[in-house]
Amino acid sequence: MLPVFLVLSILILWQPWSGIEPALRGIKTGPDFAGGYRMVLELQSFRVTLQPTASGENVADDIAAAIETGLGAEAKLVSYDPSTGRMIFDVAGSLTGPMLQKALGDLATVVDISAHVEKGDLEKSISSLRSRVDPYELLEVRLRSFGDSSVIFESSEIDPNRARDLLGAQGRLEMFIDNQLVLSNSEVSGLMAPVAAEGVAYVPVSLTTSGTALLKQACSGKASHPIVIYLDRPSDAIIVFDNSLLKGAARLFYDENAREFYVTRETGLAVSTYYISVLAVPVSGEGISQEVKAHLLELISEKARVVLLGSSADYPSELIQWLSTYYRITTVPRREGESVDDWVLRACGVQSAPLITQTMAAGGVTGELTIPILGKTQAQALVKAQNFQRAVAHRLDFPIIFTQEVSLPPAFGSNIKESLLIAAGVALLLALALLYFAFSRVRVALVIIAFMFVDAVLTLAGISVLSLPLGLSTVSGLLFVVLSGLSQHVIITNELLKGVQTQEKVSIGWRSSRALSISYLASLTVILISISIALLGFGSIRVFAITTAAGMIIAVLLTRPVFARMMESVLSWTPQRTPPESAKPEQKQQ
Template structure:
């Protein structure tokens, strides 16, 4: 009889708890969270899924609008490359951090670095003057039926990226080259050429050793094996870049490079020579040889195109193309994709360079997940044990533990909805929010159990008093997190967001429900 009566009382108490609108809101939020996590799992950051983190250095501090442009352009490049699980985050005013999850292959990372490390400034020059810019491009054509693709040509492969330019740009280009045609013998082309660049060096001078200059004094105009040659001097003149051939420091050389951006072959000069150049130049950059001819890599030229009588007739052409050459099919496909992505995404408002690169292997990330889950379970057990010892009532200890676990589920569901990646800083924020939540529930419980000192106060009044303390503490914590959220310093933003979300979920959903539950338990 006693046990039956006790069960009846417990059932009645549970029924009273379920009647509370606060508890109902809490349960609805919990059920919706479970449903959300079933159809839209949490996005795990690089720490828990493996991947790479690339730091990009910007040439100068940027304004907020310029920084947003940088983030958007880099995001577009990576999306066009085929990467979807990534995060591009500003870090202060002069750095950007790119997190790419589930990508740790060294070759893949090198290709991504090459894509991120370019400003993407497209220019076409004729007689040393810019006649077409990246801003003039309306769209990039990637349809093989319209000329896009790579195909065998001679001993290698030719790749082509067609694009559309605005009518105004087409008219200006037509005006610049109108009548500029000296027919080549046995050819339909003109002697005159236009030069296409992506990230052409500005205010620059090439400094190269005499031997390298002799080797590249004349190079094929396709930079592989074309019988048509172009002189290095003419190439640089039409590129708007100066040249100095030297193997020792002279006053004449130092005067010639003064205040300019100096480009030298990587490994061609010793430290003494480079130090002397740095003393006079704006900066000195060593460029490695990546193709058959170093000069091509140094000035970032993509294509040299002979004009035709049709182009120089004065009629605007709105569908030009960039054509390049590669020794292998794989290299041609890589260059094709690289150029198309840069043209699609547009240029960055500032020059960039790759800083540091760090990689987390998938095996290590799996260990992070295992250790985090084990640490969470251990912490939950310890908290429940301490609460049981403190209150000596298993219902109260279980209520606090289950409420905290429910907060975690709701917080993860919100993170999944907004697409926020869970990484180690986010986990730290979750721990801070849940830990503060347990502290708040202890305050509510202590106020509810206090009888000796404040007998005249009702249970509801004491819980209201507890909530005033909780609201003040939560508000203080949220305001403390706002600087991290507003400034947006990289990974610290994840800590701030999860902490603030945890506080809001706890104060407006979980705490009111727990107060109702503990009220019924004590009554």
């Protein structure tokens, strides 16, 4: 069986169907050896200092209620200075000075605004983000705090677009019917793992009793009306787009009066239309019209940012400079192969728009919903559904935005692979020399070295099957397996050598069984300890433990028994000597 598994392992690692040249295509490389990318994210939470202009016992409560009503953000009183009357609040949401002042009205005057997240809240947010991108803590991803309100994420194996979808969402769920909010996160009691069938992915959602009642009331008599489902609808932003963009749209249109996009689609014999509840304004390649500019100036006290469809380079520099004077600018570039419709829907946070069935319209609404998620392929739809489910299940307390993204070189330098190959070659030659010096038999030394290679290949195949990244932790586990194998092979060989000696009273087979028993006991101990560490550990420690356990299990089941039998044959083999030819007749006669 060992030769079969060895060939399969080589095929898994090499994948010759993807290219003939030798390469480890079947194993993912972590940032330690391949480099990657770094994303910096900022949590939108602010500490604001206010000077109340109103008086009364409940002024603090009135201010908090005004902020929550006007901005849709939670406000919490931090401190109150009786000598000056000033109050400090923590506001969890996206805001600007004009927005905050408009929400407060005559209750208070804004004195100061600064980004601030409590340390405990920052660590909680990092834990939620990790649960989204690496729920089992098996990937070579790094998440750490940066400053008072930022998070740094580093990876090489997660697709950057998927990382943006998983990390860039607060997890705020909203369901609209006829452009009216019906349900949000508070009406959702749970989400199940997505499933896929017939090219569509589905996310099972459980509603609370109150959520079920609200949905039942909203669906009444509205068969075939869409339920528009948003994830992190940019309600604090204005979408700015080039007016030539819609020429490539199939079902997407723009209403200049409502300043919103809307989608029209055919459903059987009927045509359904729904508006996207996000403010949007068009600009031309020459710039922005006076009418649109005046409208944007009116919204300074209502919106915190502008979302550009595309990159800043796609718009006139004068426009970018003018917008940045009044708004924070974020961009949503178009992804490769993405249609205009999907691009705009993604920028607006639209995840799905299923139709209300006749049963639901007649009052047959239950607390169990199934949200369909579409994609170009079933696999893409499933990934989108998983991103949606994880973002909502691990909702953050604050909105989050990307502030920077850069590429990273390999942590150990660009020549690490060549250095590792040289080090491995030198180590093998040194091991070969030491083994020959110890046993004085070339065949014995070569067999031990060959099985070091076998252990390494089979363990690498196990790493590939488990989808573990090849990083410092997996390489450490691989070295542990290979070196443990070397040690055990030396012990087995030494035990078998005693069995081939002429004065030995027991057979070599007995020696082989005894040596394997010792090897199995040692391996079992390592396996049990590694499994315990894998269950209790986290991050790189868990990856190291899983790699070690997988390699040792493979060695016990495949490598050690075959090595013992092969070494027994090698040690029992003796060269056959040709007997001398009998004397010639002439020589006998003499």
